[in-house]
Amino acid sequence: MIGRDLGKNGPLALLFHTLVTVFIAAPLVVVMLVSLSDKEYLSMPFDGASLRWYREILAAPELISAFWLSFWLGLGAATISCLVAVPAALAIARHRFPGRDALMAFLMSPLMIPHVVLGVAFLRFFSIMDWTGSFTALVLVHAITVVPYSLRLTLAAVIGLERDAESAARSLGASRPVAFRRILLPLILPGVAAGWVLAFIQSFDEVTMTIFVATPGTTTLPVALYNRISQLTDPVTTSVSTILILGTMAFMLLLDRIVGLDKVLVGKK
Secondary structure (H helix, E strand, O other), X not given: OHHHHHHHOOHHHHHHHHHHHHHHHHHHHHHHHHOOEOOOOOOOOOOOEOOHHHHHHHHOHHHHHHHHHHHHHHHHHHHHHHHHHHHHHXXXXXXXXXXXXXXXXXXXXXXXXXXXXXXXXXXXXXXHHXXXXXXXXXXXXXXXXXXXXXXXXXXXXXXXXXXXXHHXXXXXXXXXXXXXXXXXXXXXXXXXXXXXXXXXXXXXXXXXXXXXXXXXXXXXXXXXXXXXXXXXXXOHHHHHHHHHHHHHHHHHHHHHHHHOOXXXXXXXX
C-alpha cells in the first residue's frame, strides 16, 4: 500500500518526504555516533571510535536498576491501559448511550493537561494519601496518562469492523465471552497490540510528570538519565539512548511480524 501511494507522488513530494525523514532521523544518528566517542565528554566529531561508554553502563548499577523499574512500570501501565481501552472502545464505537461523548473526553483528557500540572497534582495526591514511594501508585499514574494512546488505536481497529463473523458465532451457540475471545479479539488484535506498544513507549519515556512523583526508590531510567546529565557530561547517556533506540526498533519490527501493526498504523489492506 505504501508503494502504491509513493508511486502517485511526484519528484517534489518524494524529495520533501526524504528531507523530513532525514530531519527527524538526524538527531538520533548524532546520538548514536556520539556514543562511540573516545573522549571524556560529549563531542562530535571525535578522533577515534570506542565502545568504552557501553562498558561503562555496567559500572553504573543505578542505571541498570532504573531500566528494570521503567520496564516493569511500562509493562504494568500499558497492560492496564489496554484493559481499560478495549471495553471502552467497544462501548464507544458500537453503542449510543447517554454520556458517551463525556466518557470519550474523560478518557482522552490526559492528552490535554500539561504533564507538569499532572505531576504537581499527583504529587499532592500522593502526599495526602501517604502513597509516596509506592510503585503500585506510580503504575496507576502512568496507566492514566497512557490510556488515550491505547484507546485511539483500539478505536481505529474497532470502528468499521463488520460484525457478521461475531453474529454468526453467536447464532451457532457461542457465548459472548467465547465470541469475543475467538472472533472479535483476533480481529482487533493489531490495534490492541499497537496501542499497547505505544502506551509502553510513552510510559517508559515519561520524564516530566515522573520527576515530581519519583522517589530515590522509584527512580525511572529517564529520570536517572536526567539527573546524570545535570551532574556529568560523559557519553554514557548517549550509549544508553542508543541501546534504547535500537531495542525499540527491533521490538517494533518483531511485533509487526507477529501481529501486523502496519494494518493499523498504515491502513488496512
